[in-house]
Amino acid sequence: MPKKTYTIGIDIGGTKMLAILFDGEKVIEEYILATPKDNVEHFFIMLNALISPLEEKARKNKIKIKGIGLGIAGTINYKEEKILDSPNIPIINNTEIITKLKEITNLPIFLDNDANCFLRAEKHLGAVQKYNNIYGIVIGTGIGGAWWFNNQIYQGAHGGAGEPGSMVINFENGLELEEAYHRLTKNNPALIAHEAYKGNMLAEKTFAELGKDLGFALANIVNILDPEVVVIGGGVSEVSDLFLSHTKKTMAKHIASSESQKIKILKSKLGKRAGAIGAALLVE
Amino acid sequence: MPKKTYTIGIDIGGTKMLAILFDGEKVIEEYILATPKDNVEHFFIMLNALISPLEEKARKNKIKIKGIGLGIAGTINYKEEKILDSPNIPIINNTEIITKLKEITNLPIFLDNDANCFLRAEKHLGAVQKYNNIYGIVIGTGIGGAWWFNNQIYQGAHGGAGEPGSMVINFENGLELEEAYHRLTKNNPALIAHEAYKGNMLAEKTFAELGKDLGFALANIVNILDPEVVVIGGGVSEVSDLFLSHTKKTMAKHIASSESQKIKILKSKLGKRAGAIGAALLVE
Numbered sequence: 001m002p003k004k005t006y007t008i009g010i011d012i013g014g015t016k017m018l019a020i021l022f023d024g025e026k027v028i029e030e031y032i033l034a035t036p037k038d039n040v041e042h043f044f045i046m047l048n049a050l051i052s053p054l055e056e057k058a059r060k061n062k063i064k065i066k067g068i069g070l071g072i073a074g075t076i077n078y079k080e081e082k083i084l085d086s087p088n089i090p091i092i093n094n095t096e097i098i099t100k101l102k103e104i105t106n107l108p109i110f111l112d113n114d115a116n117c118f119l120r121a122e123k124h125l126g127a128v129q130k131y132n133n134i135y136g137i138v139i140g141t142g143i144g145g146a147w148w149f150n151n152q153i154y155q156g157a158h159g160g161a162g163e164p165g166s167m168v169i170n171f172e173n174g175l176e177l178e179e180a181y182h183r184l185t186k187n188n189p190a191l192i193a194h195e196a197y198k199g200n201m202l203a204e205k206t207f208a209e210l211g212k213d214l215g216f217a218l219a220n221i222v223n224i225l226d227p228e229v230v231v232i233g234g235g236v237s238e239v240s241d242l243f244l245s246h247t248k249k250t251m252a253k254h255i256a257s258s259e260s261q262k263i264k265i266l267k268s269k270l271g272k273r274a275g276a277i278g279a280a281l282l283v284e
Numbered sequence: 285m286p287k288k289t290y291t292i293g294i295d296i297g298g299t300k301m302l303a304i305l306f307d308g309e310k311v312i313e314e315y316i317l318a319t320p321k322d323n324v325e326h327f328f329i330m331l332n333a334l335i336s337p338l339e340e341k342a343r344k345n346k347i348k349i350k351g352i353g354l355g356i357a358g359t360i361n362y363k364e365e366k367i368l369d370s371p372n373i374p375i376i377n378n379t380e381i382i383t384k385l386k387e388i389t390n391l392p393i394f395l396d397n398d399a400n401c402f403l404r405a406e407k408h409l410g411a412v413q414k415y416n417n418i419y420g421i422v423i424g425t426g427i428g429g430a431w432w433f434n435n436q437i438y439q440g441a442h443g444g445a446g447e448p449g450s451m452v453i454n455f456e457n458g459l460e461l462e463e464a465y466h467r468l469t470k471n472n473p474a475l476i477a478h479e480a481y482k483g484n485m486l487a488e489k490t491f492a493e494l495g496k497d498l499g500f501a502l503a504n505i506v507n508i509l510d511p512e513v514v515v516i517g518g519g520v521s522e523v524s525d526l527f528l529s530h531t532k533k534t535m536a537k538h539i540a541s542s543e544s545q546k547i548k549i550l551k552s553k554l555g556k557r558a559g560a561i562g563a564a565l566l567v568e
Contacts, residue, residue, distance in 0.1 A: 075540060075541040075542075075543075077543060084541065084542060084543070085540075085541075085542070133440075133441045145508075147508075150434065155510075156417075156509065156510025156511070156544065157417045157510050157511055157512040157544075157547075158510055158512075158541060158543035158544040158546060158547070159510070159541065159543055159544075160506070160507070160510040160539070160540060160541025160543055160544030161507075161508065161509060161510035162507075162508060162510075163507040163508070163540040163541065164507070164508070165540070166503075166504075166507045166538060166539075166540035167504050167507060168453075168500045168503060168504055168538050169452075169454075169455040170453075170454050170455060170456065171453040171454060171464070171496070171497050171500045171501075172454065174500070174537070174538065176538070180455070212455070213455050216452040216455045216458070217455075219450075219452060220450075220451050220452055220504065221508060222444070223444070223445075223446075223447040223448070223450045223451060224429075224431075224445065224446060224447070224448070224505060224508055224509065225440065225445060225508065225509075226439075226440025226441050226442055226443070226444040226445035226446075227440070227441055228441040228442075253458070254450060254452050254458065254460070255444070255450070256359060256369075256444060256447040256449070256450035257359040257368065257369075257442060257443065257444025257447065258359075258368060258369070259359075259361060259368070259442035259443055259444055260440065260441075260442040260443075260444030262442060263441075263442070
């Protein structure tokens with residue numbers, strides 16, 4: 001048996017950064033910090049503050065760290081290993097994050113979209129292990145998506161596949177899904193969920209509305225991709241009892257093929273850690 | 285060299301049925317008839333009226349017919365070889381068209397969605413031969429779509445992939461793309477195109493509107509599939525000078541990844557015959 005190694009996975013979200021030390025099966029240690037928004041120097045200082053104690057832990061356990069995987073919300077140029085556009089963390093746009101982090105840590109660095117990381121983790125260790133045609137949607141600070149097909153994450157011809165947040169949802173005015181989501185949840189879905197659980201009817205209605213919007217969006221995606229299963233993750237998926245029935249009802253109405261209406265909708269099994277685990281799994 | 289054979293391809297559209305005798309490279313003979321809408325018996329009589337003279341021609345040329353391929357607008361259950369739902373030719377819904385046509389002709393029969401046939405033809409003999417990640421959209425009586433990836437037409441997990449006509453384009457009211465298309469073109473895009481070419485400003489505006497809607501729809505598709513190229517076919521593609529500039533402008537605005545914005549938009553090379561050629565190519 002080869003000697004065991006650790007990997008580090010970091011999920012860099014619009015609100016929080018979660019870093020884990022991972023042994024290939026389970027999380028050994030984890031740290032969490034708010035995502036810096038002021039400048040890119042601060043961003044790298046905080047990133048290092050997450051990585052250092054994990055390196056320390058590995059040293060104590062006398063196990064080598066093989067590399068670091070990063071999952072980032074935004075579009076990535078996979079050829080040049082650059083973040084092209086991260087709408088929720090604009091300070092890192094066009095940053096050569098891999099080169100920079102290699103300098104700091106002296107470790108191999110891997111980079112992927114956060115929704116891809118989520119889906120990779122759920123496929124390998126989570127809710128959808130037995131499927132091979134899987135659409136993953138992540139509802140958190142923004143809305144991300146990814147598609148697992150033919151034993152891998154589908155990247156598209158230009159690395160731009162799986163961007164449901166940009167879906168135009170009103171052809172009259174060009175409104176996109178993620179804009180509508182921000183408006184509807186006033187950039188604070190957690191607070192509105194809290195209100196809804198306390199019985200606030202307006203908050204309940206907001207989630208019913210969100211559920212319907214997600215249903216339309218997923219029906220549009222199913223009518224193109226026709227996957228076996230959809231897996232839902234991100235912070236908002238944890239309050240799915242507030243919206244998922246509306247999502248399913250709307251999907252049933254707008255999926256064209258009666259066969260495709262049989263699609264399964266599953267919730268994330270790995271929860272908050274899915275993105276970081278999927279990032280750790282990037283390390284080869 | 286193996287002895288040459290012919291195949292028959294029939295494109296069964298919402299308005300017309302076009303049947304060709306095909307030698308694998310070019311169309312030897314073709315016939316066209318209006319699609320019967322009254323009852324399924326009449327439908328099979330007319331289908332036979334298209335096939336008989338092609339069989340006669342093959343007999344004269346002393347070349348065997350290997351089989352018949354059918355392209356039909358609608359969703360198909362590929363396992364049971366049945367048409368599940370053909371919105372524009374409801375009389376054939378749930379018809380066992382393969383069994384029935386085998387009885388009539390004594391030939392092997394193959395069945396596929398008409399947009400799949402269009403794309404197969406354009407890939408093998410038409411505008412997009414050199415690409416391998418191609419989205420095809422057909423704008424005719426309705427709006428159909430298909431995706432060529434990994435050396436084949438992508439069918440999806442339940443045979444329901446590539447249905448852009450069902451795309452919900454207004455999340456406020458659930459309006460679908462094909463409904464909006466019918467409303468906008470009053471079910472007669474050819475007449476409105478004729479008016480637009482005569483300088484009727486209202487007709488020109490209708491096509492500008494259609495171009496914009498197609499741009500939104502294609503941006504939504506590109507943000508999911510990210511193909512190398514989009515090929516546009518169907519009757520309405522022949523008047524693309526009335527709308528394509530609006531389509532491209534709208535796509536550029538709503539495709540998320542700057543790399544994916546480089547996508548090419550090409551017009552059908554095989555024109556009216558693309559669907560029938562793609563149906564003929566089904567015969568193995």
